[in-house]
Amino acid sequence: MAGSASTRFLVLLKEFSAFRKISWTSAATNYHRQSRFLCHVAKENGSLTLESLELGNKPGKYGKSKAIKLEGSFATEMGQDKVRAVKNDKMKVVKEKKPAEMVSPLFSAKSFEELGLPDSLLDSLEREGFSVPTDVQSAAVPAIIKGHDAVIQSYTGSGKTLAYLLPILSEIGPLAGKSRSSHSESDKRTDIQAMIVAPSRELGMQIVREVEKLLGPDHRRMVQQLVGGANRMRQEEGLKKNKPAIVVGTPGRIAEISKGGKLHTHGCRFLVLDEVDELLSFNFREDIHRILEHVGRRSGAGPKGDDERANRQTILVSATVPFSVIRAAKSWSHEPVLVQANKVTPLDTVQPSAPIMSLTPTTSEADGQIQSTIQSLPPALKHYYCISKHQHKVDALRRCVHALDAQSVIAFMNHSKQLKDVVYKLEARGMSAAELHGDLGKLGRSTVLKKFKNGEIKVLVTNELSARGLDVAECDLVVNLELPTDAVHYAHRAGRTGRLGRKGTVVTVCEESQVFIVKKMEKQLGLPFLYCEFVDGELVVTDEDKAIIR
Numbered sequence: 001m002a003g004s005a006s007t008r009f010l011v012l013l014k015e016f017s018a019f020r021k022i023s024w025t026s027a028a029t030n031y032h033r034q035s036r037f038l039c040h041v042a043k044e045n046g047s048l049t050l051e052s053l054e055l056g057n058k059p060g061k062y063g064k065s066k067a068i069k070l071e072g073s074f075a076t077e078m079g080q081d082k083v084r085a086v087k088n089d090k091m092k093v094v095k096e097k098k099p100a101e102m103v104s105p106l107f108s109a110k111s112f113e114e115l116g117l118p119d120s121l122l123d124s125l126e127r128e129g130f131s132v133p134t135d136v137q138s139a140a141v142p143a144i145i146k147g148h149d150a151v152i153q154s155y156t157g158s159g160k161t162l163a164y165l166l167p168i169l170s171e172i173g174p175l176a177g178k179s180r181s182s183h184s185e186s187d188k189r190t191d192i193q194a195m196i197v198a199p200s201r202e203l204g205m206q207i208v209r210e211v212e213k214l215l216g217p218d219h220r221r222m223v224q225q226l227v228g229g230a231n232r233m234r235q236e237e238g239l240k241k242n243k244p245a246i247v248v249g250t251p252g253r254i255a256e257i258s259k260g261g262k263l264h265t266h267g268c269r270f271l272v273l274d275e276v277d278e279l280l281s282f283n284f285r286e287d288i289h290r291i292l293e294h295v296g297r298r299s300g301a302g303p304k305g306d307d308e309r310a311n312r313q314t315i316l317v318s319a320t321v322p323f324s325v326i327r328a329a330k331s332w333s334h335e336p337v338l339v340q341a342n343k344v345t346p347l348d349t350v351q352p353s354a355p356i357m358s359l360t361p362t363t364s365e366a367d368g369q370i371q372s373t374i375q376s377l378p379p380a381l382k383h384y385y386c387i388s389k390h391q392h393k394v395d396a397l398r399r400c401v402h403a404l405d406a407q408s409v410i411a412f413m414n415h416s417k418q419l420k421d422v423v424y425k426l427e428a429r430g431m432s433a434a435e436l437h438g439d440l441g442k443l444g445r446s447t448v449l450k451k452f453k454n455g456e457i458k459v460l461v462t463n464e465l466s467a468r469g470l471d472v473a474e475c476d477l478v479v480n481l482e483l484p485t486d487a488v489h490y491a492h493r494a495g496r497t498g499r500l501g502r503k504g505t506v507v508t509v510c511e512e513s514q515v516f517i518v519k520k521m522e523k524q525l526g527l528p529f530l531y532c533e534f535v536d537g538e539l540v541v542t543d544e545d546k547a548i549i550r
């Protein structure tokens with residue numbers, strides 16, 4: 001049994017790796033065709049609230065008119081007053097009109113009550129200030145509660161974490177609905193009932209915090225983190241002593257503890273792979289294989305397909321879902337569905353020739369991958385690029401931050417050893433900055449993140465580690481100081497800003513010889529990257545020809 005599943009897994013991984021190497025030659029240009037709901041924001045510089053998005057709840061027990069005040073605000077939204085457009089070399093300045101509209105397709109359901117969640121969970125949501133489900137949550141929660149295996153695809157910052165956490169918490173643990181038939185049985189269980197796997201420690205810890213928030217102070221111990229870089233003995237003690245219902249971890253640490261016989265997951269009812277396309281990459285191959293083999297499979301389970309799969313619900317999640325993930329889901333899951341904002345489709349009907357994210361017919365898996373990437377970007381993001389010599393890039397970053405009056409900036413580079421140098425240079429010019437990368441200790445990383453989130457640090461200089469999952473609501477600017485490896489990586493980096501319907505700006509600083517790569521990504525993503533310069537403390541947009549000729 002293990003042998004056949006193992007072969008299937010390796011074949012899928014091989015296909016997946018090959019797929020990732022496909023060079024996308026054709027451009028998809030239908031980004032703007034995605035259906036978007038425009039919401040008028042009454043007061044241009046007012047705080048961003050669900051009310052301001054005309055999304056306030058109807059009064060009701062769980063939908064009182066208390067609007068959630070999102071922490072970012074239009075007051076800090078940059079780039080509007082300070083962006084100028086220039087059409088020719090004479091620098092004819094045209095002030096870009098401050099848009100009164102906010103694109104926010106995120107909230108179409110009225111309240112969480114509609115989704116069939118138990119009262120205790122609704123209470124938690126209300127306590128934490130969540131009153132309206134996002135579109136992907138509205139689609140995912142009922143589908144998962146019905147028992148479907150699911151692939152959840154929705155763009156960065158659209159609330160995918162709660163989209164899978166809510167149905168899980170409605171079935172297991174202290175907030176589960178008492179009326180559910182399985183509940184009394186699940187109360188008696190001491191086995192782990194849900195496992196959530198994430199590719200990085202930061203993302204893993206972020207998910208743990210989200211679960212803890214919902215569980216509340218009395219039940220925090222029902223979730224145990226199993227992330228690498230933290231004390232393993234303490235994690236094993238936590239498992240033994242607290243008998244958590246949910247574990248959240250990174251593949252390596254989970255596999256390590258599992259091999260040591262300290263993790264009992266055969267009775268596990270839910271397995272979530274968050275950032276699944278990353279988890280399927282070569283780096284995680286063996287550990288993910290082990291997890292798929294063991295989680296939710298009781299020793300008595302039959303040797304064949306359906307019997308093997310029946311004991312757990314498998315939920316695969318990412319903003320970027322290439323067809324290789326769909327294929328993997330079909331193989332591992334039982335009648336899985338694809339969940340997108342307000343849309344649930346049986347996975348069997350999804351074909352490589354009909355890209356999962358698009359209404360526009362295209363003809364190949366590569367096109368499907370492009371569509372997937374396009375759909376991963378929040379619609380309100382603005383994309384710019386500027387040209388700088390290598391040695392002046394940090395200066396370009398600094399001028400960009402000033403020009404946009406950005407408050408919270410993530411600057412991406414490709415190698416961790418260069419980060420420190422950028423931090424020194426920024427600090428020397430009076431701009432608070434810190435580096436974040438995998439070689440920092442656990443304490444170092446969490447301290448830096450905390451300071452960045454509370455505004456003590458303005459610029460977080462980091463590498464690919466932070467490109468996926470990192471959720472800092474206040475981040476209003478992402479700067480690529482070095483080019484990402486491809487459009488998928490661009491999309492995940494870009495998605496650190498513009499979260500949950502907020503506006504955000506992405507500026508890519510490249511050398512002259514790299515402009516063609518930026519142009520290629522622009523084409524692949526099907527959205528405009530405007531060429532800009534920083535002049536007299538303002539971001540100035542010029543026409544493209546100038547960018548190429550100069």
Ligand SMILES: Nc1ncnc2c1ncn2[C@@H]1O[C@H](COP(=O)(O)OP(=O)(O)OP(=O)(O)O)[C@@H](O)[C@H]1O
Nearest residue numbers: 132133134156157158159160161162319469471500
């Ligand atoms: N219904 C909601 N109302 C208000 N805030 C929400 C809601 N759902 C999620 N959020 C908040 O929105 C932020 C983004 O959510 P989340 O991190 O789950 O997005 P994501 O789609 O997983 O993004 P990524 O693809 O980058 O990982 C989080 O801070 C989360 O707490």
